[in-house]
Amino acid sequence: TTPPDSSQHPLDALSQEGVQDKEVVGTGGGGGGRGNWEIMVAGGDTAAHHHHQIQQRKKYKKQQQGKTMIINTNRKGHIDHQQQQHFNNDGEMEEVEREEEEVEEVDDDSSGGVCRGGERQREHPFIVTEPGEVARGKKNGLDYLFHLYEQCREFLLQVQSIAKERGEKCPTKVTNQVFRYAKRAGATYINKPKMRHYVHCYALHCLDEETSNALRRAFKERGENVGAWRQACYEPLVAIAGRLQGWDIDAIFNSHPRLSIWYVPTKLRQLCHAQRSSSGPSTSVSGGARGGAGPDHLPF
Amino acid sequence: TTPPDSSQHPLDALSQEGVQDKEVVGTGGGGGGRGNWEIMVAGGDTAAHHHHQIQQRKKYKKQQQGKTMIINTNRKGHIDHQQQQHFNNDGEMEEVEREEEEVEEVDDDSSGGVCRGGERQREHPFIVTEPGEVARGKKNGLDYLFHLYEQCREFLLQVQSIAKERGEKCPTKVTNQVFRYAKRAGATYINKPKMRHYVHCYALHCLDEETSNALRRAFKERGENVGAWRQACYEPLVAIAGRLQGWDIDAIFNSHPRLSIWYVPTKLRQLCHAQRSSSGPSTSVSGGARGGAGPDHLPF
DNA sequence: AGAAGGACCAGTGGTCCGTA
């Protein structure tokens, strides 16, 4: 809604990336900010925050790593056409005008900030924390992890309202478009692989917070790492799906308003399928006391 | 559900196409057949039908414009990599085993049959017919067109039931996967560009058959061609969307069980958006006597 | 070793345009 401001964009050779995007952050409040996580999240290099600093646009597709040599060094040896394009018109560094409009930056603070003048740091790794516990040291806790899912939801809501305004297709899920939007809005700590990686953990948190909390406490106490906790989240979820919907995990996701915007992870789907098969076709899938399947009203 | 039977597949150099597919036609009846269209559809080269003849698998990707030369003779001069692969192992014509299972062929007859020993013919073009009228000559009528949409729906239902059986992602729309499945089932006369082209005509037929029928009669009488009729289908649809849902065409599509499986055509969406904008934001979009927007119960 | 995320890739939605 505000006009584009290309002065904010570093004119590196890769800034053409994103030209095809058209989304804008609406000025609407409430969405996208980190909320109080700027304080809660531990381990941030708080000395180095840059308000309204547009996120670094590095190569996003195509590696072009200066690593070694001639022609290229991509992970799989690609030639980068975009860059070639840039240097074609000898020297004239054709200033590509960005089509996107200015994005209202989230209040970017603390954890995962930008090293002064350097590359953006990776986010600190997660550790298993109890509910309410703030991670100390260069770590992030699980409340923060779940908070990221809420943020994504807010970004989706913004993308949806913009799409409706413009009469365009309206995503119902957290898609690539939403991740791109989040990044443009300055939430550079949100990315697709991370969010997809922990979806089922968030699902358990949504569907049965008691069980989720108990699991966190148990795994923290045992000193397990995040990977182990993550693995352990599958089982109670499968049990819930079996109990409530005859192992129809899609029905479970769709029945919950905060979960329905996330794609069901492949592995979770497979586990539910395997469990349904192995527990005999009559248990709940289309028979039994409660019948399982069907669009029943779940407690959400 | 039946085992693969590669003996049915002509071992031409192109039969590898589709190896990555995994869907199968369930033996379930009711789906996919042409129904009585084998009789109703006019213009078929009925002399030349081949039951259980697998559709021709030609190259599907890569242009490789041969404009000029040597190397090959495909329609667009492609170099067919699959073909290369086939002749690599000098002579041994490596019999590529198909991963797909046998597909229960639709009863393929009449219109758009196969010229004896030649290329598959294009379908006959549509002409504007009244409801119940059968096109004569090498033409197809509009009842047949709408019948194709019903067939696609049946193919989708089959794909869905297979996906559920296997615990895989289950499409809610007529996707590429469904078109591929239809083709493999022998419904070679179904293809994506055609179905997408006439979706809004089918939508009008679903949503207001009276209006749709009247339009067909009027355009037939005036001797208009299919293109003109197709264009004319937009307007009454937009009117319906405005009246019932404040120009929210997605809501309209989703509210109808046979329509909800089709993507809203871009142009229709744009027309609805334009209409909403130009008719003043207060007319029905969020005010007025009936309020328009919202998940109200439509008559479907 | 454990974890974060850039980059890749097969298959998608959408439709153009060479074809009949």
Next chain:
DNA sequence: AGAAGGACCAGTGGTCCGTA
């Protein structure tokens, strides 16, 4: 000219694997 559909292409879902 009017129409059918093979083929293309930008951007997707999904996740691997080089990186820190």
